[in-house]
Amino acid sequence: xxxKRLPAQLxxxxxxxxxxATTNIIRHAGAENVSVRLAFRKNTVVVDIEDxxxxxxxKKATSPRTRKHGLGLLSMRERAELLEGTFSIKSKPGxxxxxxxxIPIGQGAS
Numbered sequence: 001x002x003x004k005r006l007p008a009q010l011x012x013x014x015x016x017x018x019x020x021a022t023t024n025i026i027r028h029a030g031a032e033n034v035s036v037r038l039a040f041r042k043n044t045v046v047v048d049i050e051d052x053x054x055x056x057x058x059k060k061a062t063s064p065r066t067r068k069h070g071l072g073l074l075s076m077r078e079r080a081e082l083l084e085g086t087f088s089i090k091s092k093p094g095x096x097x098x099x100x101x102x103i104p105i106g107q108g109a110s
Contacts, residue, residue, distance in 0.1 A: 004040060006105065007106055010045070010083060010103060010106070013079045013082070013083055014045070016079060017076045017079050017087075017101055018049065020075065021036075021076065021099055022049070025049075025053060025097075028053075028054070028056070029051050029053025029096075029097065030053050031051035031053030032052055032053075033052045034049070034052075035048070035049070035051075036048075037049075040105070043104055043105055044102050044103060044104050044105055045102070045105055047099075047100070048099070049097075049099040050098045050099075051096050052096045053097065055092050055095045055096050055097055056091050056093060056097070057093060058089060058090075058091055061073060073089065076099075076101070080101050080102075083103045084104055085101060085102055085103030086101070086102050086103075087100075088100045
């Protein structure tokens, strides 16, 4: 499609979320394959990140009582929500991880 620019704040937030997700994959997942897809919809931008790594128990990773890691997951969610977006992650041990971020595109996108 044609080139589109997003508002700088949105570009930076998406970059940081993708950066954190790929860093987590490299450090923890043991994945052989990773896919990052960015798609423009009518009023939103959607990022899907999938890997074929080890997967993990999301509740355990984000629980304050048992969390060894997980701050990265919380910061990714917080970045998306600060821009009125959504952040979802699906993972199970042995089945890889799929992360989806969807953020509204403001009037400043061109």
